[in-house]
Amino acid sequence: METPEGTWGSTRTPSSRPASQKSTRSSRSGRSQRSSRTTEQTPLLAEEDRPDNGQESEARTPATTSLLRSLSGSSGSGKAPLWKRRWPSILALVVLCIVVIAIMLGFLATEGIEDYAMQAAQFQPTELSLDGLTDHGAKVHVEGDFTMDASRVKKQSVRNIGRFGTWIAREAETGPTDVNVYLPEYDNVLIGTAQVPGVKVNIRNGHTTHVSLIATLEPGSLDGIRNLANDWIEGRLGQIRLRGKAQVPLKSGLIRLGKQTVEQSMVFTGGDIPTLPHYNITKLNLREAEHGRQGMGADASIVVMNDFPVQITLPPVAADILIDGCLPSDKHILVGTAETSQLEVQPKTNIEVNVTGNVEKLSDSLTEVCPDSLKSPLDAFLGDYMKGEDATIYVNCCQFPDPSTPSWASDLLKDITVPVPFAGRDMGNLIKNFSLADVHFHLPDPFAEPGTPEAAPKISAVVKVDIGLPNEMNFPLDVNQVKADADIFYHKKKLGKLDLKKWQHANSTRVEGHGNEGPSLLVQSDIEKAPIEILDDDLFSEVVQALLFGGKSVMMDIKAAVSVGVDTPVGKFAVRGIPAQGVVPVKPIRGGNGDKGGDDKNKLGAVNLKIGNLSIVDTSPTSITLHANVNLTNPTNYSATVPYFNINILVNGTKLGQATAKDVEVHPGNNTNILITAVWDPFTNSGAKGKEVGSELLSQYVSGFNTTLTLQAHRDSIPAQPALGKLLSNFPISLPAPHLSTPKEPSDGDDPEDPDKPDDSPHFIRDATMHLITSTAIFTLSSPFSSTTMFITSLNATAFYDGHPSGKILYELPFAVPPGLSETPRLPVDWSLGSVGYEAIRKALGGQLKLSAFAHVGIRIGEWREMIWFQGGKIGANVRL
Known part of the structure; x- marks a missing residue:
């Protein structure tokens, strides 16, 4: 007899003769003859035509199959033929195959005719439907075509004897039979019983008999079925072996052959073991819960691929939805529930399943940060989903809301948890716009150790973010706090890091979409003293030059892991480590009009620096220490806090002294009476040449000549940030030596020259x-x-x-x-x-x-x-x- 992908073996023990010799020969013959057709000992539903051929048929009822299809979350197509990859979870298929085999063997009188029947018989199923559930099981309607094909028999002598014998017998018939199916590897536990009515078939070569019958199925050991299902779900099944046994009453024509003991085994290995059916999610809507329920609801439409000749009416089903805990060994955590309505499954027609979910409240174990981690179980799940990676949900079966559903269905499926891939969605660039307002820079403490967090410059600002929301998010969402760990890139090179480890208060406003644009969430947050770590000093120098002299916004790429505190209908919780990226335009430091001409350094004249009210506070044989008041105009939109800043004073490249500012607040626009301390010490800074240049400068100055000083930063301008000081040294500022008078109020521009204006140059x-x-x-x-x-x-x-x-x-x-x-x-x-x-x-x-x-x-x-x-x-x- 033909053997499908599994390993087949059968024995028949008549009441009047031994069966060992026949069993051995039939087994040998069955292994040697393979073709695309089946025999009398083949199950009524051939293996390649069954929806699946694993233990799922024993582990799940049709209601379970529908639920798993409706709640699974990925789609695609496998490589193996459908009949070899899928299992219809109907135990009747195995049982009815055994019955057909018994019919085929019932009329045999010689060993040759037995071999003929094993090779020539084939059964092609055409329809399988569930007629209804009973208090103890289910009624299944099976239809198919039975045919004897002598051309499948290879040995001519056997073929001739078989054709002659079946021509004489014409028909074979079985009486009502109970077929028991066992799991040999599970202590031979009984997993189900089928009550099969009598069947009559024409056994002449080339004749086809249409078989139609209704069998009653009853589950056996519920624990045995669940053990098999759990082993399959957890990947511990290398193979599945089923053994069917029945006492079949047989007759051929007027000849009654008595009851025959028929046993049949099937082994499924490797790719024969089934997988979940394929599906597509065609609709997903997240909303507030309705009909007086608390929390949040979800509506989903899922199309499940159905290539089987199966017709089933499935009752409404409900199940719990869970996700992984902190560790693989932890118990799964409940998220919510899902329900389906009554479902009509038509043969070879794709199934559209409408699922309604509800989440009343998120448990603490779902939102608390895991030990030795920065994420909670919910963070890990949402992170995978939003990165477009498949997450995993778990479906814990099952409850049946319809009270007419028999209790055995719930008893059979309870405590069975099935992992289901949940296809992620790559959210892409959620940030539609990102801007900073009221920016305030904080230079580090001068005594901070370089390279430590305390030595990093900091930024305070109002962050405004326009976040695009998926169209399926239709529930109230309020962001009340934000933190992030962001990498900053310029020209695809990593510039530095913006560290917002501390939670920052935030508020948000939902804006509905217009036209093709979806809704968005406007989030505003005040960040306070967020550290900025510069990783590439040369690249930072390019950025500063572009901001100072470019006259247009500098585009910075941001890649961040964002954590948000949200208030939703299911409560307040934090979602950590959400990947986000975007392009952030940074406005130029000078409020220029983008002009291209002129010397870039001269454009810094907008600072309008004025110095006056000089007073000497200390002297030495070579130096004078002075205090002075400085007025300046800040032409940018940024403000800064400067705890300490030191700058060199030069004349024609010769260092003559230094000036120091402490605890200075600089804001946009006019800044007056900023106290600075200057030390004039040409000899100490530049030796004899410095003393000579200094004397010449003072002589010209007191004589009323136009003199110019250069202010230039240096490596130690900001002791905690030597790299930043070195960078700023590339931008020296030259300005006229201050008049020895109280500085005038800074103005936005120079006044026109007045020829009658008295000469205000110093006259000693x-x-x-x-x-x-x-x-x-x-x-x-x-x-x-x-x-x-x-x-x-x-x-x-x-x-x-x-x-x-x-x-x-x-x-x-x-x-x-x-x-x-x-x-x-x-x-x-x-x-x-x-x-x-x-x-x-x-x-x-x-x-x-x-x-x-x-x-x-x-x-x-x-x-x-x-x-x-x-x-x-x-x-x-x-x-x-």
Whole structure:
């Protein structure tokens, strides 16, 4: 007889003759003859035509099959033929196969005819339907075609004997039979009994008999069926072996052959063991619970592929839906319930199943963070789903809401839990827009250890995010807190990390979609002092240059693991580690108009830096420490907190001193009276060359020349962030030396030049009085300091009129120059008698004339001493006797 994919063996023990020899031969013959057709010993429903051929038929009723199909979550197509991959969970198929075999063997009188029957008989099922449930089982209607095909028999002698014998017998008939099916590997437990009515078939070669019967099935050991089902679900089944046994009353024509003991075994291995049917989710809607129920509801429409000639009416079914706990060994955690209505299954017609789910409340074990982890079981499930990966749900069978459903169905399926793949959905780019407002930068504490979290710059801002929502999310959702661990990329290179480990308060507003756009959720959160870790200093330098000089937004790529605290109809909980990515435009630091021309560095003139109110607070033999007030304009939309910042003061590339700001708050727009401390120490910073350059700068400065200072950051500008200081050193700022006066209020632009505006450049000598008789002169001096007395230790000066010397002063005694205006002592003058300059002074007796002067002056302030030169022009000199 033909053997399908499994291993077949049968024995028949007649009442009047031994069966061992026949059983051995039939088994040998059955293994040697294989074809695409079946024999009398083949089950009524051939293996390749059964929906599935594993233990699922013993483990589940049709109601279970429908539920699993409706709740499963993936679709696709397998590679093996459908009849070999699927099992219809109807125990009757195995039972009826045994009955047909008994019919075929009933009329046999010789060993040759037995071999003929085993090879020639075939049965093709055409319809299988469930006629209804009884108090103890189910009624199944089976239809099919039985045919004897002599061409399938290979041995000619057997074929000739068989055709002759069956031509004489014409028909074979069985009486009502009870068939028991056992599981040999499970202590031979009885898994079911089938009550099969009598069947009559034509056994002549080439004749086809249409068989139609209704069998009654009753489950056997419920524990045995559940054990088999659980082993299959957990992947412990390498093979399944079923053994059927029945006492079959047989007759052929008028000849009664008595009751024959018929046994049949089937073994299923490898790919013969079934898998879940394929499906497509065509609709999914998440909403608030209805009809007075609490929590959240779900509606799903699922199309299940059905290629079987099966017609079944399934009652309403309900099941619990669970997901994994923290560890694989943990008990599964209940999420909610799912229900299906009564379902009509038509032969070879795809099944549309409507499922209604309900989640009343999320348990603590579902939302609490797992030990040694940053995620809860719900986080892990949603994370896989939103990344487009298949998650796994578990269906715990089953309850039957219809009270007319027999109790044995619930008893059979209880405590059976089936893992079902739940197809993920790649959410793609959920962030439609991302922006920062009221940005405030916090530079690190100067005493923080470099490389530690305390040494990282921080940011405070209002984060505004527009999140696109899937169309199926139709329930109230409020985001009340946010945290994230984000990687920042520029030009596809990793720039740094934004660490929001602490929960930040948030609020959200749902905006309904318009046209083709779906709904969105506007989330706003105030973040406070979130650390920014720069990982690529060179790349950061590119970003800063683009922000300073680019004039347009810089596009930054963000990849983050986002955690949100949400308030839903099922309660408040946190969802952690949700993957998100997007492109964030960062506005340029200067509020430029995007112009392309001009020197980029000159564009920083918008800072409009003014310095005044200088006061000396300390001196040394080589240095002066000053305090000054600074006014500046911040042209950006960003503000900053600066606990400590140090910058070098240079002239033509020579470092002459340093300036330091502490605990400064800079906001957009005008910032006035910012206190800074400056240390002027050319010799310590640059040696003899520095001292020379410093002396020259002071000489030009007090003489009223236009002088320029350069402010440049350096590696230690921010001690805790040397890389940031080095980066800022690439952007030096040059500005005129401050006037020795109180700084004016900063303005948005320079005022037009006024030709009548008085010269406000510093004039150290305001006027002079010349006494001809005594040959002395008194000068009115203007001190550049508001509270410090300066001393002139030596003076070697010459006065000029139209370039001609008028007189010379050589004075070696020190005298004080207090703050404000003051007069010098009477200084002796050595007139240049007979010169043009002297004659001009003599002629101006009693009046005034304009003189110029050049002098070498020794200066002392505290311990600090310096020699400078002074050149003054248009000094008003009064001439007296």
